Amino acid sequence: MTVSLRHRLTKYGLLGIVLASYAFLYLPIVHITLAAFSKNSNFPYPPIWSVASFFRLASNTVYQGALLNSLLIGVATGVLSTIIAMYAAIGVIRYAGRRALLFALFFSAPLFIAEILLGISTMALYFVLFDMSGNLVAAILANTVHCFSFAFLIVGAQLYRHDWRMGEAAFVLGAGPIRTFFEVTLPLVWPSLLGAFLVSFIMSFNNLDISFYVLGATPTLPSVAWGALRYGVKPELFALATAVNGVIALLMGLMFALMRTGMMKFGYRPERE
Amino acid sequence: MPLSYSSTALERQSMPGAMTTSPAKKPNVVTMAEQQWDAEKDRDGLNSYLTVSGVSKRYGNVWALRDVSLTIAKTDFIAILGPSGSGKSTLLRLIAGLDQPSAGGIAIDGSDVTKLPPHKRGVGMVFQDFLLFPHRTVRENLAFPLRMNGSSKDLIAERIDWVIGILSLEGLADRYPNQLSGGQQQRVALGRGLVAHPKLLLLDEPLANLDRELRQEMEVEIRRYQKRLQIPFIYVTHNQEEALSMSDRIAVIHNGRLETFAPRREVYDSPATPFVARFVGRSNKFTGIVDRQAACVRLDQLDCTAPLPPDSAFSDGETIDIFVKNERVRVERAGNGIACVVQDVIARGPFDEYILVTQSGLVILASLRKDQQTLSIGDQIVANWHDRDCHLFPSRPAS
Amino acid sequence: MQGHLLQRLFTGIPTLFLTLFFALPLGALVMVSFWRTENYHLIREWSLMNYHTLLVESAYSTFLIRSLVMAFAVSIFLVAISWPIAYFIVRSGGRYKLLLSLLFAVPFLSGEVLRLISLQGLLGPVGLVNGLMVELGGAPLRFIMYTNVATFIGLVYIYLPIVVTVIYLSIGNFDFRLVQVASIFGASPTRAFYEIVWPLNLSGTIIGFLLSFIPCLSASLAPRFLGGPDGTLYGMSMSQQFGESGTWALGAAMGVALFLLSLLLLIGCCLFVDLRRTGFTGMGRA
Numbered sequence: 001m002t003v004s005l006r007h008r009l010t011k012y013g014l015l016g017i018v019l020a021s022y023a024f025l026y027l028p029i030v031h032i033t034l035a036a037f038s039k040n041s042n043f044p045y046p047p048i049w050s051v052a053s054f055f056r057l058a059s060n061t062v063y064q065g066a067l068l069n070s071l072l073i074g075v076a077t078g079v080l081s082t083i084i085a086m087y088a089a090i091g092v093i094r095y096a097g098r099r100a101l102l103f104a105l106f107f108s109a110p111l112f113i114a115e116i117l118l119g120i121s122t123m124a125l126y127f128v129l130f131d132m133s134g135n136l137v138a139a140i141l142a143n144t145v146h147c148f149s150f151a152f153l154i155v156g157a158q159l160y161r162h163d164w165r166m167g168e169a170a171f172v173l174g175a176g177p178i179r180t181f182f183e184v185t186l187p188l189v190w191p192s193l194l195g196a197f198l199v200s201f202i203m204s205f206n207n208l209d210i211s212f213y214v215l216g217a218t219p220t221l222p223s224v225a226w227g228a229l230r231y232g233v234k235p236e237l238f239a240l241a242t243a244v245n246g247v248i249a250l251l252m253g254l255m256f257a258l259m260r261t262g263m264m265k266f267g268y269r270p271e272r273e
Numbered sequence: 274m275p276l277s278y279s280s281t282a283l284e285r286q287s288m289p290g291a292m293t294t295s296p297a298k299k300p301n302v303v304t305m306a307e308q309q310w311d312a313e314k315d316r317d318g319l320n321s322y323l324t325v326s327g328v329s330k331r332y333g334n335v336w337a338l339r340d341v342s343l344t345i346a347k348t349d350f351i352a353i354l355g356p357s358g359s360g361k362s363t364l365l366r367l368i369a370g371l372d373q374p375s376a377g378g379i380a381i382d383g384s385d386v387t388k389l390p391p392h393k394r395g396v397g398m399v400f401q402d403f404l405l406f407p408h409r410t411v412r413e414n415l416a417f418p419l420r421m422n423g424s425s426k427d428l429i430a431e432r433i434d435w436v437i438g439i440l441s442l443e444g445l446a447d448r449y450p451n452q453l454s455g456g457q458q459q460r461v462a463l464g465r466g467l468v469a470h471p472k473l474l475l476l477d478e479p480l481a482n483l484d485r486e487l488r489q490e491m492e493v494e495i496r497r498y499q500k501r502l503q504i505p506f507i508y509v510t511h512n513q514e515e516a517l518s519m520s521d522r523i524a525v526i527h528n529g530r531l532e533t534f535a536p537r538r539e540v541y542d543s544p545a546t547p548f549v550a551r552f553v554g555r556s557n558k559f560t561g562i563v564d565r566q567a568a569c570v571r572l573d574q575l576d577c578t579a580p581l582p583p584d585s586a587f588s589d590g591e592t593i594d595i596f597v598k599n600e601r602v603r604v605e606r607a608g609n610g611i612a613c614v615v616q617d618v619i620a621r622g623p624f625d626e627y628i629l630v631t632q633s634g635l636v637i638l639a640s641l642r643k644d645q646q647t648l649s650i651g652d653q654i655v656a657n658w659h660d661r662d663c664h665l666f667p668s669r670p671a672s
Numbered sequence: 673m674q675g676h677l678l679q680r681l682f683t684g685i686p687t688l689f690l691t692l693f694f695a696l697p698l699g700a701l702v703m704v705s706f707w708r709t710e711n712y713h714l715i716r717e718w719s720l721m722n723y724h725t726l727l728v729e730s731a732y733s734t735f736l737i738r739s740l741v742m743a744f745a746v747s748i749f750l751v752a753i754s755w756p757i758a759y760f761i762v763r764s765g766g767r768y769k770l771l772l773s774l775l776f777a778v779p780f781l782s783g784e785v786l787r788l789i790s791l792q793g794l795l796g797p798v799g800l801v802n803g804l805m806v807e808l809g810g811a812p813l814r815f816i817m818y819t820n821v822a823t824f825i826g827l828v829y830i831y832l833p834i835v836v837t838v839i840y841l842s843i844g845n846f847d848f849r850l851v852q853v854a855s856i857f858g859a860s861p862t863r864a865f866y867e868i869v870w871p872l873n874l875s876g877t878i879i880g881f882l883l884s885f886i887p888c889l890s891a892s893l894a895p896r897f898l899g900g901p902d903g904t905l906y907g908m909s910m911s912q913q914f915g916e917s918g919t920w921a922l923g924a925a926m927g928v929a930l931f932l933l934s935l936l937l938l939i940g941c942c943l944f945v946d947l948r949r950t951g952f953t954g955m956g957r958a
Contacts, residue, residue, distance in 0.1 A: 206783020
């Protein structure tokens with residue numbers, strides 16, 4: 001039966017491509033994770049287990065300072081992006097009417113502008129016009145512009161599916177707008193807000209292109225890593241990358257657990273199957 | 274007045290209305306109906322334009338269809354009637370080729386198409402959700418089937434004009450589907466189904482998403498197109514009014530099995546199975562106990578009997594169901610019959626549905642035309658019906 | 673009008689924010705591009721000198737053309753490989769669809785630097801691949817490091833997650849019943865793909881393409897660490913203006929040029945793609 005044979009061949013072919021892509025994406029990560037945990041970091045097969053690089057990493061004060069700065073940037077950007085994205089999403093979906101598409105395009109615009117442009121243009125603004133040197137706040141604001149677009153899409157995607165009539169029902173039953181928001185809307189849409197926060201945090205935490213130009217001398221983890229990369233110091237870098245990946249994996253695991261317990265759907269609609 | 278068994282009931286003997294055979298023997302009913310049908314039509318091959326033979330379909334552990342067999346002639350308008358989840362849409366998909374049957378075969382115009390992919394079967398289909406191509410204009414949607422089968426540009430233009438004409442789509446040809454109303458979209462979908470002169474047209478609850486007035490208009494239109502085009506229309510619906518008004522024959526499907534496949538009058542007046550009796554039309558259901566000596570059935574809670582056909586296979590003392598259609602219940606001020614009080618009246622357009630309650634508390638529903646009676650709530654009346662309007666079936670647990 | 677006020681309030685805040693921190697900086701960039709730098713100081717003299725340099729000195733146009741070619745190759749490749757991946761996940765993923773697509777998206781969150789570090793570990797002269805080759809008795813592969821091929825691989829590595837995610841979202845929202853409809857009306861599976869699946873997902877495809885093309889054009893890290901001496905790309909050169917050479921005005925001019933190019937591309941795509949023909953039925957719900 002050639003029809004089903006063709007189907008099966010196609011399916012296995014596609015599966016092959018998918019598996020190869022996963023391998024391509026994750027092999028480097030696996031490699032450096034092994035390298036981070038071994039003495040023979042350049043070719044850890046088989047690995048000689050040791051956590052020496054992690055200890056060296058932890059005791060390195062430059063990295064410590066950089067970590068703090070990165071965390072600061074991450075949290076601040078996350079919070080700011082999520083809040084502004086929430087306003088944007090509600091505005092576009094509920095109140096923009098005819099100009100909804102226009103606003104949506106404007107809010108998505110930063111996605112299509114190279115990150116590096118954001119960095120250098122912000123630097124141009126501060127340094128040139130205000131004669132200020134780069135600082136943390138500038139980095140936060142610049143990162144927020146970039147992450148805001150992502151956050152806008154994430155929050156917007158869930159709000160689009162939100163049934164606003166529940167809010168109207170709440171009005172009819174006597175709740176004011178703020179009360180309605182906190183008791184009716186927020187409990188339903190918080191997953192996307194959390195997702196937006198996490199994505200913004202992670203992206204700005206790891207960001208180099210934007211932060212680099214606006215920070216001046218303030219070190220962040222990526223910029224220190226970049227510096228070390230230029231000078232070829234490897235093992236600590238591997239440990240650093242592994243640590244960051246570990247945290248990300250944890251956060252993703254958190255999101256996944258939320259999904260499994262049904263709290264977040266991210267658009268999975270089983271009835272469509 | 275004891276309700277006696279009249280001679281008209283004997284006419285039904287060839288159709289075993291009192292179904293006492295086990296489920297496995299059900300195809301007998303269908304075969305007999307088919308034989309009658311064949312006897313009436315001429316046999317030049319047009320009879321069996323579409324043949325579904327012993328088709329079953331399983332999804333995992335669930336049987337969506339079990340051993341369904343049908344034969345459809347070229348000029349037939351067939352309705353496949355059944356409740357949601359009965360398997361009727363599955364049957365349609367199998368005929369279209371979107372799924373493969375787990376057992377059995379399908380033949381169109383003499384050739385076996387069971388293993389043929391859908392794009393080679395030459396059928397047309399109309400869907401409940403319209404499913405027009407959103408990125409193409411009406412004209413392009415209509416042209417699609419013809420482009421796929423390689424028709425010439427002239428033929429395409431000609432057929433599109435024809436379809437636009439018969440479906441009154443003038444002026445809409447260059448619009449996109451999201452610029453059309455529901456009724457317009459459905460007409461375009463119908464046009465797309467017909468434009469390539471398919472071997473047969475499958476319609477999957479096409480009017481379910483239209484409002485009532487439009488639906489009634491379209492029912493008449495669809496029937497007209499079928500008569501004009503002389504190809505089989507297979508119309509799936511859960512709405513029996515549609516099925517009864519549009520089709521020549523009705524196939525009733527329940528839990529994946531074919532309950533009956535008969536001309537519409539017969540499906541309505543002489544239901545072959547308890548499910549058909551319950552599902553088609555609005556019926557009262559009474560229970561009664563068989564008394565073979567007296568050749569009758571004593572109805573519970575009612576002081577009356579129904580005649581028992583001599584060839585019925587019910588055993589003495591068995592509890593069976595008796596169905597009487599609401600509109601067959603006659604209501605008189607006085608006379609022979611069951612004494613009832615009118616508890617409520619529901620106006621249903623040309624009919625009034627009377628809720629009658631007997632002395633023992635049993636509820637009887639009677640549908641009467643407005644000009645027939647003017648009863649008020651609280652009236653004491655008498656209800657009766659013809660023997661021939663009783664349909665007897667073995668008692669079944671509610672499914 | 674209350675509705676109008678609410679509109680102003682809700683859309684106004686993000687608009688204000690973007691104007692201040694997005695539009696204004698870009699404006700500043702444009703301004704700087706008309707000035708010049710001398711001895712690491714910015715001199716506010718208006719002139720077109722920077723643009724003149726860009727047009728005249730062949731190095732910059734070489735960088736630009738090289739970047740365009742590289743970005744185009746990377747993006748086309750990414751779209752070509754993302755389609756089968758996303759298609760497979762949507763059609764055969766079942767209840768793991770989301771997990772499978774997230775597994776693709778997750779590496780994106782590690783940040784460019786770390787991923788380049790990982791990639792170097794893999795491709796580097798003493799990395800996994802070459803180490804393996806050595807172990808097996810062969811010679812290390814020369815061409816995979818410090819060449820344009822390496823840059824290509826690096827860029828693909830960095831942007832694969834985002835393109836897969838975008839195309840996955842597009843295909844995931846596609847109503848596959850339309851394919852069944854097409855097949856009933858005579859379209860073979862190939863024909864149905866070409867007539868129905870591809871056009872209706874074209875906007876997603878184009879967005880995915882742009883989301884990799886535009887950043888690739890300005891890529892600075894990947895070519896720096898993976899590319900060879902002759903692999904300088906535009907973005908890399910631009911970042912150098914702000915780094916080593918301290919010629920900010922020129923860098924700003926390069927930035928403006930890049931911005932205009934991106935804008936041109938976006939507008940071109942918008943004009944070229946008729947939204948109607950890709951099944952876009954508006955922002956409202958169906």
